[in-house]
Amino acid sequence: MNEPFKQGEANRKVLEADETAEGRLDAWLATMLEGEFSRNRIKSLIEEGAVSINGVAKIEPKRKVRPGDLIVIDLPEPLDPEPQGEDIPLDVLYEDEDLIVIAKPAGLVVHPGAGNWTGTLVNALIHHCGDSLSGIGGVRRPGIVHRLDKDTTGVMVVAKNDAAHRHLADQFADHGRTGPLERAYQAVVWGRPRQLHGTIDAPLGRGADRTKRAVKREQSEDAREAITHFEVIERFHERPDATSLASLVECRLETGRTHQIRVHMAHIGHPLIGDADYGAAFKTKANLLPDSARAVVALFDRQALHAFLLQFEHPRTGEVMHFEAPMPEDMQRLIDALKD
Structure with missing residues (x-):
């Protein structure tokens, strides 16, 4: 042989x-x-x-x-295909010569990568903006200064020239500590945090599955600072023991790590509804809900996370720009069902 x-x-x-x-x-x-x-x-x-x-x-x-x-x-080195423009609809909240602000829908990947070489936000932006996007992010990520997960909805800003890209990237790197940058999210989570507002300060790094993230000890080689501030906005199906089956929580980021809110909320025992990566063990919680709510939860096939607010300084004018995106229809249906 x-x-x-x-x-x-x-x-x-x-x-x-x-x-x-x-x-x-x-x-x-x-x-x-x-x-x-x-x-x-x-x-x-x-x-x-x-x-x-x-x-x-x-x-x-x-x-x-x-x-x-x-x-x-x-074997020759594999070449990543250069993304091409695709006529994918964009919900544009604002646009000028320096930047474009959009409301990203669920299911839209931000930039091309393994398994998603087409049909991404970058493909849509290339079609919409032509050659005006910043080149700093490279051919696969032109203009991209921050990301949202594929199934997270909400406000995103994209740079249309290199000067704007550098200015916006600096603001995101600073996490709003010395400037006006703000990012706020709405999440529907299982249960209710004991505190109605608080801070989760837990470093994150790669998990056993390298596509996921996990809370790490500070001494871990890949541990990176991660801080999330949360506030319980509404509680659903409160029980005699003062607990709730689910809650609407507002989260504000002090850092911006991959999957940060999803991992942090799961870390304190309240993963996002629909989060198959970090909340799968909580699916049986739906059995405690009324039939109508249980049916809606069963059909909710993404993490219940919406980036509803983004604020930053305009890179050219210095004006503080504030944008909000309304709750997406699927999350609103989920919330309405949990209220019943």
Whole structure:
């Protein structure tokens, strides 16, 4: 049998043909690397000089494989496709020559990435703004100075030139400590925090699943400061023991870490309704709700989080700009159902 596939350098694949090896090089490689590369892709790599046998490249796909041959495939660095403009509707709250402010809907990814190379906010912005977006963020993130999760709704600002990008980025990096930047969110959470208002000061870092975040000890290598201020705005289905089945909470960020509100609220025992990543263990709480509310919760398929307020200093005029986005329809239905 052929020896098992060997991994050499980061972008190099090495195989050694055993005594049974025979046939065309492209066909043999397609068999050996079934599931990794198509025969057409292998043929292209051979013709591009990316495949060598016994140190000799520039060979033909039809070259015969012989026992003992050492075949090396040097893979080119993968290139991220440059995003193209797409006619995706935008809810524009404000726009001038320096920036654009939009209300992001649920389900819209902010910028292209693995699994989402099209259909993103960046694709929509390129179509809407043309070549005017700031280039500081790179081709995949033109003008993007902050993000919202795919299923989080609310206000976002995007820079349309490099000067505006730098000014806005500095404000977000400062987290409003010395300037007018404010970010406020509305979240519907399970239960009710013991305190009606408070501060969660808990560092965040990568979780066991690298796509998620977790509270970390300060000594952890990847721990980053994370501070969330919260206030309970409304309580739903209060019980005799002074607890509630759910609450509407307003959160204000002092830092802006990935998934910060979602992780922090789960950390204090009150994850967001609909949050499959950080609140899945609380799904059975819905069984305590009246039938009508339980049905609405069952159909709510995203984290109940809305970035309703964004305030910042205009990068050119210095004016304090204040924007609010109304509660999205699905979250309003959820709240109305919880009130019943």
